[in-house]
Amino acid sequence: MSKPQFAILRFAKYKGPEISNIEAHNERTKDEYASNPDIDKSRSCLNFHLLEPEHKYRAEAERQIKDAGCRTRSDSVRLVEAFVTATPEFFKGKKKAEIKAYFQEALDFIREHQDQKTIISAVVHMDEKTPHMHLSFVPLTADGRLCAKEIVGNKKKLTQWQDRFWEHMVKKYPDLERGESASETGRDHIPPRVFKEMTRLTKQKAKLEELLAGVNAFNAKGKAAEIGAFLDKYIPAVEQMHTTLKKYNTAFIATTAENKKLKKKTEQLARSLDKATQESTLKSWLTPSCIGIMRMPSPCWIVFRRKCWRHIRTERRKRGRLPMVDEWSGFAALLANLIEKYAVVLNLDALPDLVIEEAVSEKDAADKNIHENDIEPVKAA
Numbered sequence: 321m322s323k324p325q326f327a328i329l330r331f332a333k334y335k336g337p338e339i340s341n342i343e344a345h346n347e348r349t350k351d352e353y354a355s356n357p358d359i360d361k362s363r364s365c366l367n368f369h370l371l372e373p374e375h376k377y378r379a380e381a382e383r384q385i386k387d388a389g390c391r392t393r394s395d396s397v398r399l400v401e402a403f404v405t406a407t408p409e410f411f412k413g414k415k416k417a418e419i420k421a422y423f424q425e426a427l428d429f430i431r432e433h434q435d436q437k438t439i440i441s442a443v444v445h446m447d448e449k450t451p452h453m454h455l456s457f458v459p460l461t462a463d464g465r466l467c468a469k470e471i472v473g474n475k476k477k478l479t480q481w482q483d484r485f486w487e488h489m490v491k492k493y494p495d496l497e498r499g500e501s502a503s504e505t506g507r508d509h510i511p512p513r514v515f516k517e518m519t520r521l522t523k524q525k526a527k528l529e530e531l532l533a534g535v536n537a538f539n540a541k542g543k544a545a546e547i548g549a550f551l552d553k554y555i556p557a558v559e560q561m562h563t564t565l566k567k568y569n570t571a572f573i574a575t576t577a578e579n580k581k582l583k584k585k586t587e588q589l590a591r592s593l594d595k596a597t598q599e600s601t602l603k604s605w606l607t608p609s610c611i612g613i614m615r616m617p618s619p620c621w622i623v624f625r626r627k628c629w630r631h632i633r634t635e636r637r638k639r640g641r642l643p644m645v646d647e648w649s650g651f652a653a654l655l656a657n658l659i660e661k662y663a664v665v666l667n668l669d670a671l672p673d674l675v676i677e678e679a680v681s682e683k684d685a686a687d688k689n690i691h692e693n694d695i696e697p698v699k700a701a
């Protein structure tokens with residue numbers, strides 16, 4: 321069985337200084353990318369733009385914000401980046417033209433929901449493990465307000481974006497599936513850059529342990545300076561990572577709590593379904609069984625049959641149909657009480673075997689004038 325293929329759309333918000341770092345990554349302006357070992361510089365020539373930036377990201381964002389007459393604070397989101405890709409299985413065997421067509425379709429989708437003038441850059445990276453597109457835009461609303469929250473919003477808004485994205489892409493790529501939301505999976509997304517930074521810090525920790533293990537009485541002075549310089553870079557990075565992971569842990573705890581509520585609700589629904597299934601089974605058993613019981617060839621059943629048919633006719637008059645699941649439970653109780661009441665008189669052990677006829681529809685029953693006074697007894701075999 322082939323693996324499922326998912327369309328992927330994520331968003332990230334940036335406020336100020338980090339915009340330059342995002343641009344350096346997206347536009348490949350550096351010679352080396354120590355923090356991202358997945359980049360293969362020999363394949364960077366395969367990267368391509370669907371929309372090339374005319375100016376620096378930060379400068380263009382500030383210009384658009386100023387032209388719109390928006391006020392900003394130090395913590396205002398000035399740039400939103402859409403990360404578009406698909407699972408690796410989707411890209412297997414596809415030529416560059418086919419990959420380009422996929423990302424062009426994604427760009428067209430975002431243009432439908434965000435003013436094209438606010439889009440600064442759309443670049444596709446082919447030099448990492450899986451092809452993906454970084455699309456950067458200024459979060460200006462249709463009425464000219466700077467409001468990333470209104471555009472990208474909370475988790476509910478993000479889910480709506482992802483739903484619409486899949487609905488758009490699946491028209492052209494029917495093999496794509498809609499992935500499960502975080503509330504269903506119990507996971508909260510940690511961006512690849514965070515995971516890669518964790519990998520880098522783990523490697524540096526191993527290097528630090530190696531440096532410390534090599535310290536002895538003869539090289540302690542020289543090693544101290546080397547270790548000190550290493551720690552000056554390592555400790556701030558670890559502190560920053562700790563802060564970042566706390567943020568994702570908070571989101572994860574919230575998602576887990578929501579997931580527990582959903583699980584409890586699902587269990588309640590499952591119990592209700594089991595009860596309904598049992599009652600439905602009881603109904604399917606009672607229908608032929610009750611008809612057979614009421615056709616017993618014994619004068620002692622006359623009162624019994626009359627009470628049962630009266631109950632059915634009463635329900636028919638009330639609702640114009642046979643009793644539903646909840647009413648069959650009451651009917652079953654009525655039968656039990658009647659059987660217990662007449663058990664001695666009827667001598668149940670001496671009754672002949674039943675021959676249960678195929679149940680007829682309500683319309684057919686009406687056509688044949690079936691009621692308690694003209695039912696013919698079923699002869700014993």
